[in-house]
Amino acid sequence: MLVDLFAILGIGTMSITCFLVHYLPLSSKLRNYxxxxxxxxxxxxxxxxxxxxxxxxxxxxxxxxxxxxxSIFGALSGREIxxxxxxxxxxxxxxxxTLIKKHVILLETYAELTNRILDRMVLICxxxxxxxxxxxxxxxxxxxxxxxxxENMIKTDAVLKNLGGTREEESESKLLKAxxxxxxxxxxxxxxxTSHDRATEMAAAVISEVGIKRHDWLLGRVGVPLGKYDxxxxxxxxxxxxxxxxxxxxxxxxxxxxxxxxxxxxLLKQCKFGTIxxxxxxxxxxxxxxxxxxGIKIADDGTVDLSKLYMGIERLPAEKxxxxxISASTAAMSxxxxxxxxxxxxxxxxxxxxxxxxxxxxxxxxxxFDLLATFLEITKAMPEGVLEKEKLAFLSKExxxxxxxxxxxxxxxxxxxxxxxxRMKDEFLDMTSHELKTPLTSINSFLQLMGSxxxxxxxxxxxxxVKTISQELKRLRGSIxxxxxxxxxxxxxxxxxxxxxxxxxxxxxxxxxxxLVAEQKRIILTQKISKLPSIKGDEWQLTELINNxxxxxxxxxxxxxxxxxxxxxxxxxxxxxxxxxxxxxxKKDIPKMFTKFFKVEHSVPGAxxxxxxxxxxxxxxxxRIGVKSRLGKGSTFFFTLPIKK
Amino acid sequence: MFEPLxxxxxxxxxxxxxxxxxxxxxALKFLRFPKYFVPIGFGFIGGTMLSLGILFLYLAxxxxxYGWIILIYPFVGGLVGIYAIxxxxxxxxxx
Numbered sequence: 001m002l003v004d005l006f007a008i009l010g011i012g013t014m015s016i017t018c019f020l021v022h023y024l025p026l027s028s029k030l031r032n033y034x035x036x037x038x039x040x041x042x043x044x045x046x047x048x049x050x051x052x053x054x055x056x057x058x059x060x061x062x063x064x065x066x067x068x069x070x071s072i073f074g075a076l077s078g079r080e081i082x083x084x085x086x087x088x089x090x091x092x093x094x095x096x097x098t099l100i101k102k103h104v105i106l107l108e109t110y111a112e113l114t115n116r117i118l119d120r121m122v123l124i125c126x127x128x129x130x131x132x133x134x135x136x137x138x139x140x141x142x143x144x145x146x147x148x149x150x151e152n153m154i155k156t157d158a159v160l161k162n163l164g165g166t167r168e169e170e171s172e173s174k175l176l177k178a179x180x181x182x183x184x185x186x187x188x189x190x191x192x193x194t195s196h197d198r199a200t201e202m203a204a205a206v207i208s209e210v211g212i213k214r215h216d217w218l219l220g221r222v223g224v225p226l227g228k229y230d231x232x233x234x235x236x237x238x239x240x241x242x243x244x245x246x247x248x249x250x251x252x253x254x255x256x257x258x259x260x261x262x263x264x265x266x267l268l269k270q271c272k273f274g275t276i277x278x279x280x281x282x283x284x285x286x287x288x289x290x291x292x293x294x295g296i297k298i299a300d301d302g303t304v305d306l307s308k309l310y311m312g313i314e315r316l317p318a319e320k321x322x323x324x325x326i327s328a329s330t331a332a333m334s335x336x337x338x339x340x341x342x343x344x345x346x347x348x349x350x351x352x353x354x355x356x357x358x359x360x361x362x363x364x365x366x367x368x369f370d371l372l373a374t375f376l377e378i379t380k381a382m383p384e385g386v387l388e389k390e391k392l393a394f395l396s397k398e399x400x401x402x403x404x405x406x407x408x409x410x411x412x413x414x415x416x417x418x419x420x421x422x423r424m425k426d427e428f429l430d431m432t433s434h435e436l437k438t439p440l441t442s443i444n445s446f447l448q449l450m451g452s453x454x455x456x457x458x459x460x461x462x463x464x465x466v467k468t469i470s471q472e473l474k475r476l477r478g479s480i481x482x483x484x485x486x487x488x489x490x491x492x493x494x495x496x497x498x499x500x501x502x503x504x505x506x507x508x509x510x511x512x513x514x515x516l517v518a519e520q521k522r523i524i525l526t527q528k529i530s531k532l533p534s535i536k537g538d539e540w541q542l543t544e545l546i547n548n549x550x551x552x553x554x555x556x557x558x559x560x561x562x563x564x565x566x567x568x569x570x571x572x573x574x575x576x577x578x579x580x581x582x583x584x585x586x587k588k589d590i591p592k593m594f595t596k597f598f599k600v601e602h603s604v605p606g607a608x609x610x611x612x613x614x615x616x617x618x619x620x621x622x623x624r625i626g627v628k629s630r631l632g633k634g635s636t637f638f639f640t641l642p643i644k645k
Numbered sequence: 646m647f648e649p650l651x652x653x654x655x656x657x658x659x660x661x662x663x664x665x666x667x668x669x670x671x672a673l674k675f676l677r678f679p680k681y682f683v684p685i686g687f688g689f690i691g692g693t694m695l696s697l698g699i700l701f702l703y704l705a706x707x708x709x710x711y712g713w714i715i716l717i718y719p720f721v722g723g724l725v726g727i728y729a730i731x732x733x734x735x736x737x738x739x740x
Contacts, residue, residue: 006716013723020730025737041692045719048699052712060703064654067696071658071665078665082672098737104675160674 007049014042025098027084033077040070103171104160109210110179111154116206117186122152124193133185141178260296260329261304266352267340268302275343276302282335292328429487436480444473482609485544486596489616496538496620503574503641504532506539507567510546514554522559530568533643541617548610549578549637556582556600556635570640573623577638585629593627614639648704655700662693681733688722 018038022031043066051059084100121130131148138144143162149155163171191199268276280298287294295309341349449455451466458466511527518525546565553563561581568575585593585600592598594615599608618625618639629635673679695718702708702715 003713003716006713006720010716010719010723013727014719015723017723017726017730020727023734024730025734041719044692044696045716048712048715052709055709060699060708061651061654063699064651064658064696067693068654068658068661071661071693075661075665075668078668078672081676082668084672099676099678101675101677108675 003049003052007045011042011045011049014038014045018042027080030077030080030084033073033080037070037073037077040066040073044070101168103163103168103175106172106175107156107159110175110183111156111159112210113206114179114183114186115153116209117183117190117202118152118154120202120206121186121190125189127152129189130186133182133189137178137182137185140181141174143174144178144182257306257309257325257329260333261306264333264336264340265302265304267344267349268298268304270344270348270352271302271340272343273300275339276300278339279336282339283332286331286335290328290331292325293332296332426487429484433480433484437477440473440477440480444470444477447473479609482613486609486613486616489613489620496541496617498536498538500534501537501539501542502532502534503537503542503567503576504529506542507546507565507576510543510550511565514550517554518563521554521557523554523557524562526562526564528564528566528568532567532569532574535574535641535643537621537641538617541620545614545617545639546576546578548614549639552610552637553578553580553582553635556580558582561634569643572643573640574643575638575640577636579634579636581634584631584633585627585635586631590627590629594625611637651700651703655696658696659693662690666690678733678736681729681736684725684729688726691718691722 018035018041021035021038024031024034026034044063047059047063047066051063118130130152134144134148138147143159145162146158147155147162159175163174166174187199187203190202194202268279271279276298283293283296283298293309295306297305297308299305337349344352446455447466447470450458451463451470507527507529511525515525550563550565557563557580562579563581564577564579566575566577566579583600589598589600593600594611596612597608598611614637615625618641621641623639623641625637625639627635627637669682673682676682695715699708699712699715702711
């Protein structure tokens with residue numbers, strides 16, 4: 001009786017359980033394994049009941065066989081569960097995705113990658129250096145504390161313990177950050193001991209051992225688990241293994257977005273979170289027009305992840321031309337730049353792009369492929385001024401070199417021509433000086449003889465004429481001398497002979513002969529000279545300077561006017577002012593006052609060289625010259641000379 | 646006369662069940678709500694132990710007499726299984 005009761009209840013409940021298994025969120029394969037196992041378990045109990053009732057041994061044999069079959073399906077179920085846990089890509093897409101702890105799978109995958117890297121590293125690297133990298137990372141990411149075992153392997157239990165009760169999403173983000181620093185750091189260490197190429201090969205080997213699918217799952221989930229090595233491997237894998245022709249297109253396509261990443265990432269890393277968010281929004285809007293950019297992922301810290309986009313490009317049909325990819329990348333750049341510029345400013349933006357862009361892109365550019373056109377297309381969309389240098393550089397190296405050579409040759413030619421002209425000018429001036437001054441000396445001598453009546457008696461009218469000729473001759477000689485002096489001063493042929501001087505003495509010596517002229521012209525000539533320290537200067541040049549300024553004042557001051565010469569110390573300089581109550585200078589003429597041959601009043605005698613000579617002399621002495629004036633009220637010419645100890 | 650065959654099947658079955666339990670145990674750390682997988686594991690172990698029990702009772706010639714006691718297990722196990730599936734589904738729906 002009891003046997004019948006328990007048999008009915010047991011077989012009944014087990015059958016219901018077997019049926020309910022189909023309602024579990026599992027893949028159909030796993031569900032079938034479990035339910036088949038349970039079905040044979042039900043058969044076991046049926047056979048047991050039949051054996052109890054009949055006592056025939058054959059039912060026990062059937063029972064044993066059913067137990068065996070049930071165990072086989074049980075084992076298959078167990079294996080499937082583990083397999084799914086280890087091949088997360090399929091499981092996370094399947095109905096059992098709610099069962100999986102994603103962060104644990106992430107950790108396991110990372111740990112496997114890292115352990116395989118460590119396996120190779122311990123053979124050639126100093127353990128202390130490896131520990132140092134771990135300690136450094138653990139400082140920034142505490143979840144890695146104590147994660148390196150004595151056997152130099154990642155202790156996933158320790159990491160899980162450090163994560164504690166952290167929420168799954170948060171754990172994922174923490175793991176991502178920690179391992180994205182740790183793993184590439186370890187490969188970098190390997191690269192310093194071996195070489196960059198061998199490190200990349202090692203990364204490729206590790207990926208193939210872990211399984212391309214698992215790695216790609218990681219790649220799709222977190223971007224680039226091996227950092228730059230993933231990007232290099234991607235480039236090699238996708239670009240180099242494509243057949244000819246397609247490879248060319250592939251290169252151009254990925255290159256367009258490589259430019260995008262290399263240019264944008266360093267800029268985004270300088271941006272505020274709000275700016276990154278704004279850029280994401282802009283890119284989201286752009287997807288409507290350019291669906292190709294859908295794979296662009298920008299992290300909060302500004303990291304640009306293009307792994308999904310690369311995969312998308314790889315799958316693009318042949319008819320999607322290079323131009324359409326380039327157009328998408330340039331459109332993406334154009335929407336990003338204005339926002340970035342607003343945040344970090346144009347100058348910083350330009351500085352960053354200048355530092356990062358050029359060399360990196362050139363390094364990556366395949367030599368055999370002419371990407372000039374591609375690049376120019378991309379750069380067209382960039383804001384003016386950002387990549388001007390690069391644009392120029394890409395005009396082709398040869399063309400640039402040729403242009404530089406051509407310009408240099410032109411400049412050399414122009415320089416030698418100018419030098420020859422300058423020499424000719426000097427020779428001309430020397431010759432003119434000699435040719436003009438020699439007859440003038442003879443004329444002057446004869447005029448003196450005529451004036452002193454040594455050549456015979458002359459009338460009063462003739463005497464006056466001789467005097468006038470003599471005065472004009474003197475003026476002519478003065479003009480010639482000034483032109484020559486200017487030329488010599490400008491060319492540096494007259495070097496100032498610097499010695500200690502008392503400027504007071506020079507001013508005094510210059511003013512004394514002028515007093516007579518002042519009396520004749522009925523001009524009041526006054527001086528206000530304080531006690532001045534000695535200065536270093538050329539006596540002849542400074543005399544010429546003061547003489548020119550006072551002479552200039554006399555020229556423009558009418559009868560009854562006043563000329564004042566003031567000299568005083570002003571801090572570590574001496575200030576000399578020559579004030580007059582003359583006609584003054586119009587405002588528009590003031591800036592031209594010290595230029596060569598400039599004359600305010602053409603009726604006033606002179607070559608217009610005096611003030612220009614003054615300027616050259618003052619500048620040669622390290623001083624400054626200037627003028628203050630009001631039209632009709634008079635002018636004040638001033639200069640300063642430094643007091644040198 | 647079937648005794649060696651019966652011993653062979655049950656022994657192989659036992660090995661397979663141990664293998665599957667180990668797999669589930671390894672997978673447990675990847676799975677959420679691991680406490681619901683524990684009764685499943687115990688169910689497997691229990692089933693296997695009972696198979697051994699059936700074998701021993703048969704060899705001892707006592708299966709006719711005490712076999713009904715073993716039939717209590719599928720009843721209890723079935724009830725627990727139904728309840729576990731119900732709880733599991735509710736939990737998954739909530740998450």
